[in-house]
Amino acid sequence: MQGVDEFSRWATEFEAKRVARAAAGDPDWGRGAQLDPAVARSVQRFQVGESGDGANLIAKAEAAGDPKYTAAVRLFVAEEINHARMLGLLLGAGGSSTIRAHWSDTVFVWLRRLLGLRLELMVLMVAEVVALRYYRALRDGTDDALTAQVAGLILNDELRHAPFHCQRLRVAFANTSGPARLIPVLLWWIVLIGATMVVAADHGPALRQLGVSRAGFVLDVIALFKGIVPTAVSTDIRVIPDSGPVPLRVALGFSKH
Numbered sequence: 001m002q003g004v005d006e007f008s009r010w011a012t013e014f015e016a017k018r019v020a021r022a023a024a025g026d027p028d029w030g031r032g033a034q035l036d037p038a039v040a041r042s043v044q045r046f047q048v049g050e051s052g053d054g055a056n057l058i059a060k061a062e063a064a065g066d067p068k069y070t071a072a073v074r075l076f077v078a079e080e081i082n083h084a085r086m087l088g089l090l091l092g093a094g095g096s097s098t099i100r101a102h103w104s105d106t107v108f109v110w111l112r113r114l115l116g117l118r119l120e121l122m123v124l125m126v127a128e129v130v131a132l133r134y135y136r137a138l139r140d141g142t143d144d145a146l147t148a149q150v151a152g153l154i155l156n157d158e159l160r161h162a163p164f165h166c167q168r169l170r171v172a173f174a175n176t177s178g179p180a181r182l183i184p185v186l187l188w189w190i191v192l193i194g195a196t197m198v199v200a201a202d203h204g205p206a207l208r209q210l211g212v213s214r215a216g217f218v219l220d221v222i223a224l225f226k227g228i229v230p231t232a233v234s235t236d237i238r239v240i241p242d243s244g245p246v247p248l249r250v251a252l253g254f255s256k257h
Contacts, residue, residue, distance in 0.1 A: 007069040010164050014075030017157070021082070026089075027153075033146040035094035039138075042206030043087055044099045046134065049127065051084035057124070060117040069168065076161065083154050090150045118172040122184070125165050126192045129228060130199055131158050133221045141210025162228060169232040181233050188229070196221045 035043070054077030061073040088098045135158060139151035173181060200207065200214040207217050 006167065007066060007072050010072040010167070011068055011075060013160065014072055014079065017160070018075065018078065027086075027146055027149050029089050029093045029146070031093075031146060033090055033094035034144045035091070035096060035147065036206070036209045038205035038209050039142070039147075040091060040094060040096040042203045043091055043138075044096065045202070046131070047084055047087035047091065047098055048100075050080050050087060052080070054080065057117075057120055060120055064117055072164065076164065079157050079161075083157065086150050086154065090147060093146060094144075118169065118184075121165050121169050121172070122188050123191065125162070125169070125228070125232065126188075126195050126225075128158060128161050128165065129192070129225050130196055130221055132162065132224055133217060134199070134203070137207060137210045137212045137217070141212060163231075166228060166232045170234050173233045185229065185233060189225075192225050193218075193222065 054073075058070065058073055058077060061070040064070075091098055132155070135151045135155040139148050139155055142148050142151070196218050200217045204214045207214060212220075
């Protein structure tokens with residue numbers, strides 16, 4: 001199938017990022033962090049969401065029968081685990097601990113595991129789009145240098161994750177007629193709006209501390225998702241040119257730093 005081989009490019013990109021990350025080393029955790037209590041509680045909840053081992057997603061990728069895609073998924077999962085590690089260390093630098101679980105993450109995991117790979121990726125994409133706006137707020141809204149650095153590193157990864165998942169969703173939707181896409185896309189929107197409103201309510205005090213209103217957060221996530229959905233369900237399964245982090249920053253209205 002045309003475009004499927006492009007997953008080898010994603011595996012190469014993820015691997016190059018892993019090597020560059022190892023060469024750059026970690027932020028200086030020893031300098032400590034000043035985390036507002038509301039922000040610390042919010043980061044704790046996002047840390048839980050990043051901390052899964054990805055076994056279910058990897059198993060579904062393997063069942064799809066594309067070794068190149070599976071290799072890219074394994075590297076994607078490794079990045080998510082690294083996000084959880086960094087958030088945990090950030091919390092520790094600010095004098096807070098991690099938490100074992102949060103109900104919102106439990107619901108997301110349950111939804112992702114209901115059916116096959118396509119549904120898993122659709123639910124995962126909701127979390128990724130919410131994360132794009134959240135980590136941008138955390139990076140730009142804090143006065144703490146370590147927090148801004150960690151949020152910026154994670155955001156840079158998330159900007160690559162969105163087009164990666166979009167490409168695999170295009171493969172998943174490739175043999176689905178236009179009318180047959182309407183119901184899953186409608187349900188996708190319902191999940192996105194519901195999840196975003198829950199996050200905005202649950203993390204409202206932290207968002208306010210970071211200079212973002214609940215309503216503004218919801219509207220920003222909806223705007224991001226509006227730009228992503230047509231790409232994810234496109235009949236063209238080839239990778240989008242210039243779909244890497246910097247062009248996506250510009251396309252989604254992010255600053256380039």
